[in-house]
Amino acid sequence: MLHNRFGRLAASALAGTMLMGAAACGGSEEPTTTASPGTGATSAAPGGGTTKVGLAYDIGGRGDQSFNDAAAAGLDKAKTELGLAEAKELEAGSGETEAAKEERLRLLAQGGFNPIIAVGFAYSKPLAKVAAEFPDVKFAIVDDAEAKAANITNLLFAEHEGSFLVGAAAALKSEKNHVGFVGGVRVPLIDKFEAGFEAGAKAVKPDIKIESTYLSEPPEFSGFNDPAKGKTAAEGMFDAGADVVYHAAGGSGGGVFEAAKAANGKAIGVDSDQAKTAAEGVRDVIMTSMIKKVDVAVFDFLKSVSDGSVASGPKVYDLKAGGVDYSTTGGQVDDIKTKLDEYKQKIVSGEITVPDKTS
Amino acid sequence: MNSAESTFTDRLLGRVRLSGLLSLAAPVLAVVFAGAVTSIVLLVSGDPPLETLGVMIDYGTQPRSIGLMLNSATTFYLAAIAVAIGFRMNLFNIGVDGQYRLAALIAAAVGGAVVLPGPLHVALIIFVAMLVGAGWASIAALLKVKRGVSEVISTIMLNAIATSLGSWLLNRERLAVQVGNNIGTKPIPESGQVPGMAIIPGTEYKVFGLIILAVVVGVGYHVLLNRTRFGFDLRATGRSESAAVASGVNVKKMVLIAMIMSGAAAGLIGMPQLLGASYTYSLDFPTGLGFTGIAIALLGRNHPVGIAFGALLWAFLGTSSEILQIHEIAPEIVQIMQGTIVLSVIIAYELVHRYQITAEQRRVSRELASGTPPRAEGASV
Numbered sequence: 001m002l003h004n005r006f007g008r009l010a011a012s013a014l015a016g017t018m019l020m021g022a023a024a025c026g027g028s029e030e031p032t033t034t035a036s037p038g039t040g041a042t043s044a045a046p047g048g049g050t051t052k053v054g055l056a057y058d059i060g061g062r063g064d065q066s067f068n069d070a071a072a073a074g075l076d077k078a079k080t081e082l083g084l085a086e087a088k089e090l091e092a093g094s095g096e097t098e099a100a101k102e103e104r105l106r107l108l109a110q111g112g113f114n115p116i117i118a119v120g121f122a123y124s125k126p127l128a129k130v131a132a133e134f135p136d137v138k139f140a141i142v143d144d145a146e147a148k149a150a151n152i153t154n155l156l157f158a159e160h161e162g163s164f165l166v167g168a169a170a171a172l173k174s175e176k177n178h179v180g181f182v183g184g185v186r187v188p189l190i191d192k193f194e195a196g197f198e199a200g201a202k203a204v205k206p207d208i209k210i211e212s213t214y215l216s217e218p219p220e221f222s223g224f225n226d227p228a229k230g231k232t233a234a235e236g237m238f239d240a241g242a243d244v245v246y247h248a249a250g251g252s253g254g255g256v257f258e259a260a261k262a263a264n265g266k267a268i269g270v271d272s273d274q275a276k277t278a279a280e281g282v283r284d285v286i287m288t289s290m291i292k293k294v295d296v297a298v299f300d301f302l303k304s305v306s307d308g309s310v311a312s313g314p315k316v317y318d319l320k321a322g323g324v325d326y327s328t329t330g331g332q333v334d335d336i337k338t339k340l341d342e343y344k345q346k347i348v349s350g351e352i353t354v355p356d357k358t359s
Numbered sequence: 360m361n362s363a364e365s366t367f368t369d370r371l372l373g374r375v376r377l378s379g380l381l382s383l384a385a386p387v388l389a390v391v392f393a394g395a396v397t398s399i400v401l402l403v404s405g406d407p408p409l410e411t412l413g414v415m416i417d418y419g420t421q422p423r424s425i426g427l428m429l430n431s432a433t434t435f436y437l438a439a440i441a442v443a444i445g446f447r448m449n450l451f452n453i454g455v456d457g458q459y460r461l462a463a464l465i466a467a468a469v470g471g472a473v474v475l476p477g478p479l480h481v482a483l484i485i486f487v488a489m490l491v492g493a494g495w496a497s498i499a500a501l502l503k504v505k506r507g508v509s510e511v512i513s514t515i516m517l518n519a520i521a522t523s524l525g526s527w528l529l530n531r532e533r534l535a536v537q538v539g540n541n542i543g544t545k546p547i548p549e550s551g552q553v554p555g556m557a558i559i560p561g562t563e564y565k566v567f568g569l570i571i572l573a574v575v576v577g578v579g580y581h582v583l584l585n586r587t588r589f590g591f592d593l594r595a596t597g598r599s600e601s602a603a604v605a606s607g608v609n610v611k612k613m614v615l616i617a618m619i620m621s622g623a624a625a626g627l628i629g630m631p632q633l634l635g636a637s638y639t640y641s642l643d644f645p646t647g648l649g650f651t652g653i654a655i656a657l658l659g660r661n662h663p664v665g666i667a668f669g670a671l672l673w674a675f676l677g678t679s680s681e682i683l684q685i686h687e688i689a690p691e692i693v694q695i696m697q698g699t700i701v702l703s704v705i706i707a708y709e710l711v712h713r714y715q716i717t718a719e720q721r722r723v724s725r726e727l728a729s730g731t732p733p734r735a736e737g738a739s740v
């Protein structure tokens with residue numbers, strides 16, 4: 001018995017490893033192959049630009065339906081509009097060390113890539129080290145303010161401000177006075193979304209009931225890419241009496257939309273205008289989305305590098321700068337638009353300060 | 360030990376030795392097989408196998424890469440030893456992953472909270488880590504000894520519980536401080552850090568000071584298993600529980616001690632990274648090392664030197680995945696290579712073992728046919 005158990009365990013564990021490896025390979029092969037119009041500065045056609053851009057993703061890379069994808073969209077736009085000579089995109093491995101991230105950035109810098117963009121706060125310390133070693137290379141980091149140097153631009157977002165607006169929208173649209181929040185992974189970044197959403201909903205209806213749940217706990221980051229879990233969590237909320245659910249769960253959001261559709265409820269999208277990007281069948285349940293314009297930030301940064309106007313330090317994409325916003329696709333929030341814009345004005349003018357941490 | 364009497368598990372976990380040239384044949388066969396499979400995968404994905412290997416070796420032999428490799432290998436080695444201690448006793452400690460994460464988190468919190476003179480501070484952190492790892496493993500051990508719960512099931516569940524517990528502890532209201540979008544324990548002051556050593560010529564890159572700890576653990580593992588009464592009992596129990604009981608070994612006590620030792624060793628896994636690089640346990644602390652440890656323990660056949668080679672090979676492959684991405688080769692190739700190598704080693708050793716068994720049987724029947732009395736070990740065939 002014992003040896004059978006061991007044999008089977010070992011065999012299935014190995015088969016699993018192999019399959020996972022193969023699946024991962026098949027899945028990302030296409031996106032990681034980057035089109036490079038000219039290989040290197042010397043072969044670049046006149047007017048084709050000589051800029052070689054390096055982009056280091058966080059776990060998930062291109063195709064994660066979340067902020068990695070948004071960064072990729074910004075890069076793609078820059079490729080066509082600014083005519084970049086070459087763009088190299090590198091992915092992070094799951095559970096890797098800081099040393100691996102540092103090495104990734106260093107290889108890009110050594111390879112002549114300039115500017116280099118790191119996606120995600122996990123690159124904070126590695127970026128600070130590598131930026132000090134390559135003072136002539138321009139760096140940018142998304143979602144991190146801690147790495148500071150003369151050649152680092154910090155692309156920051158006021159997710160709590162945008163979330164406040166969709167929180168207000170949820171409360172205004174909720175007939176049962178009961179809304180929900182589904183977070184991908186319990187990390188401080190997602191806490192910002194929750195804090196803003198709560199504050200917004202309570203600003204409209206102080207006695208509103210708010211359900212809140214997270215799909216996974218760090219270091220388990222599957223919550224950002226598990227539609228089945230998202231569906232189960234949202235179903236629970238609709239069953240408990242909520243009628244609007246906001247998700248900040250990346251790829252898991254698809255499940256939240258399905259649950260909303262099945263329960264005849266409403267959902268709120270995140271990061272991009274999901275009434276345009278989600279699966280066709282569920283777009284009508286997405287009443288609005290909290291847009292976080294990582295793509296705009298990446299594009300702006302690349303543009304500022306190419307015209308020489310790049311500035312180091314924090315660049316905050318808040319409500320005032322249009323870096324976060326709510327979407328109106330589908331016309332479902334048209335009737336409350338004036339109210340939402342009123343809140344927007346109050347936040348922009350400083351009359352309302354949105355908390356960025358849940359209490 | 361006669362390989363004809365052995366089970367697949369015994370052969371899988373390296374309890375049966377191969378004799379003479381055959382002990383060389385197995386690894387050679389494994390390398391050839393792994394090379395062939397990887398080449399096919401590379402060809403299918405449209406990358407030339409030889410050039411890919413060339414790129415990896417080129418990058419992997421640079422002084423800086425060697426430093427990176429040694430550092431990851433240090434961590435991998437400790438992980439594999441933690442797993443191997445369990446394997447030797449027929450315990451499948453899948454909980455190494457949860458044990459080291461929880462240990463690193465609590466040790467980091469303790470290390471960041473106190474200020475002590477240098478060596479004492481480091482010793483305290485390492486002691487706490489071992490204690491937490493052992494404590495967490497002892498839950499599974501007690502469940503097995505008292506209630507007969509399979510350690511495979513309980514450790515998998517304890518991994519999930521460790522994740523949730525860790526997440527609960529890593530909170531502003533408890534053990535953590537928030538820095539930007541990251542959250543982690545209070546940084547360990549300088550007195551608790553272990554400086555790196557620039558021992559590789561041609562680079563300033565520093566190797567973890569705690570690489571010495573890995574060497575000490577490796578030697579300790581060898582001595583304990585092969586030079587002590589406890590090690591003998593442990594190996595005997597792993598081989599045959601009934602025989603061990605008959606010769607007076609308290610099996611329950613052995614299970615308890617082996618699991619606790621495995622957990623204590625697991626507690627060490629995060630230490631090189633924590634005391635040599637991160638100085639804090641935060642959201643980006645490396646994960647999944649317990650599972651890597653299982654693969655490397657199998658690869659190294661639970662032998663302290665074999666595991667060292669396995670850890671270095673694994674680290675080499677991991678380090679070179681970065682350069683593959685630069686050359687537009689999917690980094691997942693590395694995972695396929697790692698999986699293939701473990702599989703090849705297991706298959707190759709099994710094949711060679713079976714060859715040895717058949718050869719032995721033939722020898723015996725030949726001797727029987729020619730009228731020479733067979734040697735005693737042939738009797739049981």
